[in-house]
Amino acid sequence: MSSAGAPNAWAVFRRDLGRLARVSKAWIIIVGVIVTPSLYAWFNIIAFWDPYSNTQSVSVAIVNQDEGATSDLTGPIDVGGELVAELEKDHQLGWTFLDEDEAMDAVRSGDSYAAIVIPPDFSRDFLSVTTGEITRPELKYYINEKANAIAPKITDVGASTLDRQINSTFVSTVSRVITEQLQAAGIDVEGRLTEARDDSISALDDAVAKVAAARTNLGDLQPALTDGQGRLARAADTLRKVDRTLADVQRSIAQAQTLAAEAQQELLTVTDKVTSAYVEGAGLLADASGRMSVSIATLSAGLQQANVAVGTAIDDMTAVIKANGTALDELQAALDQLDPASDAAQKLRTAIDALQQRNADDQQVLEQLKTLNGDVTNTIASVDAAAGKVDAAVSQAATSAGDIRKALMTSVPDLNRAMSALSSSADGFSAAVGAQRSQVTQAQSLLAGLKTQLASTTTALTALDGNLATAEEGLGTVRTDVLALGSADLWNRLSEISGLDPAQIADFMASPVQVHENVMFPTQAYGSAMAALFTNLSLWIGAFVLMVIFRLEVDTEGIEGISVRQAYLGRWMLFAAIVFFQSLLVSIGDLVIGVQTANAFAFVGTSVLIGLAYLSIIYALSVCFGIVGKGLCILLVIFQIPGASGLYPIEMMPDFFRGLYPFLPFTYGIDALRETISGFYDGHWWQAMGTLAVFVALAFALGLFLRRRLGNFALLFNRRLAESELLVSEDVQIVGRRSTPRSSARSPTATASAPRTPRGRGGSPSTTRPGCGSR
Secondary structure (H helix, E strand, O other): OOOOHHHHHHHHHHHHHHHHHHOHHHHHHHHHHHHHHHHHHHHHHHHOOOHHHHHHHOEEEEEEOOOOEEEOOOEEEOHHHHHHHHHHHOOOOEEEEOOHHHHHHHHHHOOOOEEEEEOOOHHHHHHHHHOOOOOOOOOEEEEOOOOOOOHHHHHHHHHHHHHHHHHHHHHHHHHHHHHHHHHHHHHHHHHHHHHHHHHHHHHHHHHHHHHHHHHHHHHHHHHHHHHHHHHHHHHHHHHHHHHHHHHHHHHHHHHHHHHHHHHHHHHHHHHHHHHHHHHHHHHHHHHHHHHHHHHHHHHHHHHHHHHHHHHHHHHHHHHHHHHHHHHHHHHHHHHHHOOOOOHHHHHHHHHHHHHHHHHHHHHHHHHHHHHHHHHHHHHHHHHHHHHHHHHHHHHHHHHHHHHHHHHHHHHHHHHHHHHHHHHHHHHHHHHHHHHHHHHHHHHHHHHHHHHHHHHHHHHHHHHHHHHHHHHHHHHHHHHHHHHHHHHOHHHHHHHHHHOOOHHHHHHHHHOOOOOOOOOOOOOOOHHHHHHHHHHHHHHHHHHHHHHHHOOOOOOOOOOOOOOHHHHHHHHHHHHHHHHHHHHHHHHHHHHHOOOOOOOHHHHHHHHHHHHHHHHHHHHHHHHHHOHHHHHHHHHHHHHHHHHOOOOOOHHHOOHHHHHHHHHOHHHHHHHHHHHHHHOOOOOHHHHHHHHHHHHHHHHHHHHHHOHHHHHHHHHHHHHHHHHOOOOOOOOOOOOOOOOOHHHHHHOOOOOOOOOOOOEOOOOOEOOOOOOOOOO
């Protein structure tokens, strides 16, 4: 039959729906195909909803080794301690405070993604700016890039923030200190000037008062000078009396020298006598000590020999007693074997009793020998102790003799030298007294000259009084000038400096520029921003899954005279219906999980249009190129994830992806969804959807007009795949071609390409089926 293209395409669509409706288990697959791609988008959007709000779990180890420092300008500071205190209040990252070994182990093991070490001289390096020998403070930053790809970027931001915070704090502290110093200097200068002015006025007033008092004192000094002349005369009389006293002292010193000489002579006589007695006594002591040592040695040797003899007797007696005991045992054994009533037993018993009595006597002698041995031992110990005491007495006598000798050799010569020194000192003292008498004579001459000077001083004082009167008048003029300084401009400038606010200036220097952020097209959550990428991926994957699960080639069962184009459109309509529900489900699900939208209807409608556009592209490539086309679809999605600006700005990508960027469908699908999520601007949505429509038009041109030209390529390729009997392939439908028993036998999929194949009477499937007719 002949019919229009559109009705035949609708006929294919209705037939395919009927087939699916009759197979209930197929709807499980359909529902899975519709729902599964949506799960991919939802799970990823939820997972990426707000990852940067959980950075407090990203562990960064902090090692504070800062020892602090101090300077005259800032006083004591501990930058490391202050930094740790600030980080303990900060929850942007998971700051962990460890020592260096623990931190390095945590970074290497992955327990911490990074470690920041504050060295011991950190604060000291900060204060180097005050000494002129500037050393730039450094933080040691360790990072484990193996643990995670994104975590190092987060920790880098944390380290940079830490660096900015330290710099800002340092600038703020320096500015505050400088302002405080400047303020203090201004206040100090102002205070000093005021104090100097007040002190100057006070000093001038005091000087004027002192000049006036001095003039008064000059008037009182004239009578004192006259009285001084009389006192000088009395002093001259006193000096004459001192000279006579010094002469008497010289005579007494001469007498002391005579007495010292006589004492030295007596000391020599006594020393000679004591020395003779010492020599004689030392000889007698040595002789007595030698004799006593010989006697004690002889006595000790005799006692030792006696002790040895007693010991030998004890050993002999012990051996005898032991032998008697053995004999008694043997006799007792013999007695036990004899008849107790026999004469031999009686004699043997008498011998045993006698031997036992003898053994008891020997035992008593042994005890006496042991007692004697102990007494000899004690006597030897007593003799040794006595010898020790004698030696100690002799040693003490020798020590006493040594002390006497020391006194003769040391003390007596020292006393003799002291006498000689006394005599010499007396000579020196006599000479000093003579010199003093000369000084007294000179003092008498000075007093005479001083009397003359007093007369001259009286004349000078009269002239000084006139000069003081002139100075008093000048001091009054200076006081008036100092009072006038209080109204000078300098005081006003110092007041401005002393009025500076250190806290306000420190806050300004810490952040001289304030950035007022104005967000254009605000997006509330990171998940909403990522929804455009994951929704596009879900739509692409959903359409591609249809190419894998469903047959792409259309059989002619129930439809006669269908063309390749009609078959193409009919199967596309079936896929489009499924993609419609896929797009509807994923977009509405995005809204349910909280994805932000500028217009919810536009978001859902755009998702549906994008899904149909991706279906058109994937379907055209898969039908025209077969498995090669499906491979191209996979390759496209691989390129589109990094090359369509879904994750990172395209400007951050390599040149290769920037070159592909304008030719990828995701570029425009993502941009269109972003417009519906964050807000519309100047027709950007229409531009993105218009460009996507161009891709759709090209896809339909490929599927409707170039399919027939590319069919032979797909046919030959699928036949080769069928020969492997392992890879899935379809019997490509080309206008005017019919399947033959030979081709069906060589291609297992040829008979399986149609969901329903007419059966013969025997129930076996037919090996032939009609091909597509031409228009």
